[in-house]
Amino acid sequence: MYADAANVSERQLQPPALAISTVIFALRPSARSGRPTLWLPLVRRIRQPHLGKWALPGGPLAQVESLQDAASRNLRETTGLVPNYLEQLYAFGGLDRAATQRLVSIVYWALVQPDEAALTRESENVRWFRADKLENLAFDHNAIVDYALWRLRSKMEYGSIAYHFLGDTFTLAQVREVYEAVLDRHLDPANFRRQLRATPDITPTDEYLQGVRHRPPRLYRYTGTASILGAQASPVPATPVPASTSTD
Amino acid sequence: MYADAANVSERQLQPPALAISTVIFALRPSARSGRPTLWLPLVRRIRQPHLGKWALPGGPLAQVESLQDAASRNLRETTGLVPNYLEQLYAFGGLDRAATQRLVSIVYWALVQPDEAALTRESENVRWFRADKLENLAFDHNAIVDYALWRLRSKMEYGSIAYHFLGDTFTLAQVREVYEAVLDRHLDPANFRRQLRATPDITPTDEYLQGVRHRPPRLYRYTGTASILGAQASPVPATPVPASTSTD
């Protein structure tokens, strides 16, 4: 009781702590079906509060970096990942987010390619989890992941976001698999192909995917606004694309 | 030179300042044409930096309130307005936003009804401006307003946001005028009416608008997710609707 009262009065004096976190999505083959499914990397808490629980990668905001740079740097430091797409998700500032202090988290969300995801330096404290089978995470991170999933699905429905999950060239069936994995429903291959062919941003190459046990599918390339970090259809004037954090 | 160097090293030590600001939109009749147009209230800076310039209403985040509560309170204190809709816009945290300190602003955007807007206590330091004819504002507030306008227009195109500009009952033509004012283009009255009639959330009353010099139009009512502050189609789990700040 006394300790609680002391905490409360302490909290009145401290300024709110500001942290940057990121929800990172990648497609990896499911363990049993082999079909691509949504995964995300988490880091284990190595200090109180929530010691031992899994949490979104994140950390404090350094003085000399923009919000997006902070997200990008944190990502690289904690998981070794360099994202193909990075965008601000939301600022979470509820009163009960952390027990010990007032904590405001500016959360980003990112997409990485499968081969990039495979390079993750996994360890005791860094591991990939299936997005649809998450255990109890630290803080309000379950709710944050749910919101990030909602945003990902919304953007997928009428945006050119899916290509950031894929490599430089890809088959139309691979794009469809991305949609099916993220939206979690079956799409008619013929109709899906018709729609993609009508999209000007996706141009056919004259190469074909070899080594499959059926007719080789044509490879395509995304030629819209390049797969640059932070590229988006919305004009976010205050967050220009940092050259130092581009793909590859 | 020396002063600058001192400032830089000082900035390294201070934690980033956290502020909440809000872009408030309302429809008011244009001075000349009388047709509704987009306006927003600004407050004059009464201290450095940018003393004398117009800026978005805002202020610091109190310890005991959520981000949305802070936006709502600030709105009420600076302009006297109680919004019909309030949603987070973006967190701006570029390095060059303020000269004297590192400043992170979490910006909200709000819609108010015309009669509510008319109650604004305007003064020497609080005034409404046309959204399409803004002078040079303090900080990066021009860019923030531009982004808020972009979001407003996007949400208008496939959301049920327009009704928050209007009163309890309204004619379909009034809804169309909202769309025309915000999107700044002409819409076919017949086709627009057809679409609205197909929307389940907008139900006809058996009342008619009187006092017009032509056939009296039927009045309608929005019966979707109520005009509650912060209501939105997206699941933002960490920011529940505060009962204390509901409309009226």
Next chain:
DNA sequence: TGACTTAGAGTCATATTGACATTAAGTGAG
């Protein structure tokens, strides 16, 4: 060689959209 698998093109009925015409119901002028 033939079974199998996916690629890729095409068909058809239905829904949606934009452009436009027509009638309904009021006001105000002469």
Next chain:
DNA sequence: CTCACTTAATGTCAATATGACTCTAAGTCA
């Protein structure tokens, strides 16, 4: 009282988009 005028409200039609489905192409594998 009647007519011109204005906007409400409904209807028509062609063009386009969408969903369900069929059929042929081109490879692998047994």
